[in-house]
Amino acid sequence: ILIGRSDDKLQMVAKEIEKEFGQKTRTIRVDFTDGCSIYSTIAKELQDLEIGILVNNVGMTCTDHFAYFLEIPDTEQKITQIIECNILSVPQMTRLVLPGMVERGTGLIINISSEIGARPQPLLALYSATKVFVTYFSQCLHAEYKSKGITVQCVAPLMVSTNMTHNMKVNSLVKSASGFVREALNTVGFSSYTSGCLSHALQSAALSLLLPDWLRMSTFFIRKLRNLPRTEKFDSNV
Numbered sequence: 001i002l003i004g005r006s007d008d009k010l011q012m013v014a015k016e017i018e019k020e021f022g023q024k025t026r027t028i029r030v031d032f033t034d035g036c037s038i039y040s041t042i043a044k045e046l047q048d049l050e051i052g053i054l055v056n057n058v059g060m061t062c063t064d065h066f067a068y069f070l071e072i073p074d075t076e077q078k079i080t081q082i083i084e085c086n087i088l089s090v091p092q093m094t095r096l097v098l099p100g101m102v103e104r105g106t107g108l109i110i111n112i113s114s115e116i117g118a119r120p121q122p123l124l125a126l127y128s129a130t131k132v133f134v135t136y137f138s139q140c141l142h143a144e145y146k147s148k149g150i151t152v153q154c155v156a157p158l159m160v161s162t163n164m165t166h167n168m169k170v171n172s173l174v175k176s177a178s179g180f181v182r183e184a185l186n187t188v189g190f191s192s193y194t195s196g197c198l199s200h201a202l203q204s205a206a207l208s209l210l211l212p213d214w215l216r217m218s219t220f221f222i223r224k225l226r227n228l229p230r231t232e233k234f235d236s237n238v
């Protein structure tokens with residue numbers, strides 16, 4: 001079952017899955033910035049289905065560059081949208097599928113957070129704060145439900161080449177989406193919190209040594225980040 005906001009894209013991906021894997025694929029069209037009302041629509045569509053795996057992947061950023069909080073365009077609207085999309089979707093989707101998983105004594109929930117959910121990132125304040133929610137919620141839920149046969153995994157990537165990162169060039173630091181997913185899926189069952197791939201795990205360890213909180217939060221560093229040329233601005237740990 002694919003959930004997304006664009007009918008065309010949903011149909012295209014569903015067809016691709018059906019063709020490549022022979023797997024019947026349903027689609028549900030909702031916009032995760034439309035508030036709480038969408039969850040009754042999703043609940044109706046999921047009725048009578050056994051959901052074994054939930055992947056909470058949906059996410060958005062406020063700007064495509066490092067920006068002070070008050071520089072976010074349409075700040076009032078963006079605050080609500082990012083909270084509804086990045087935060088609200090995770091516990092609401094979990095609420096819909098977890099009861100069935102508990103009843104069957106098995107299930108997997110994969111929540112996509114970010115390296116920025118592990119450490120606060122000035123100039124991406126809202127996004128960073130939404131991701132720490134995902135990280136904490138996932139870790140607490142895993143602790144609560146692992147004894148009932150449910151695995152809740154939190155994936156916290158650094159840079160992956162996708163629309164969000166303007167499909168930036170893949171290199172030893174930036175993973176391709178397919179390469180990242182392949183490596184990340186190999187960690188399911190072994191790790192409830194993961195950077196998702198070896199390159200990102202190494203970068204995460206290096207960053208915590210080379211860029212400690214006191215430096216990353218300093219006015220000096222924020223100014224440096226702010227003055228990066230636009231092309232490099234998103235070369236951070238989205």
Ligand SMILES: NC(=O)c1ccc[n+]([C@@H]2O[C@H](COP(=O)([O-])OP(=O)(O)OC[C@H]3O[C@@H](n4cnc5c(N)ncnc54)[C@H](OP(=O)(O)O)[C@@H]3O)[C@@H](O)[C@H]2O)c1
Pocket residue numbers: 003004005006009030031032033057058059060085112113114115156157158159160161162163164165237238
């Ligand atoms: N790329 C990175 O470097 C990176 C790093 C760390 C964490 N992440 C996280 O990874 C996850 C996937 O991001 P991505 O890099 O693949 O970004 P992306 O290319 O922008 O994809 C985000 C997905 O979410 C969907 N989406 C966004 N807003 C939506 C809304 N309001 N309603 C319904 N669907 C919506 C998009 O649909 P449309 O195609 O219709 O836009 C798209 O399928 C996100 O949670 C992101 O925060 C990404």
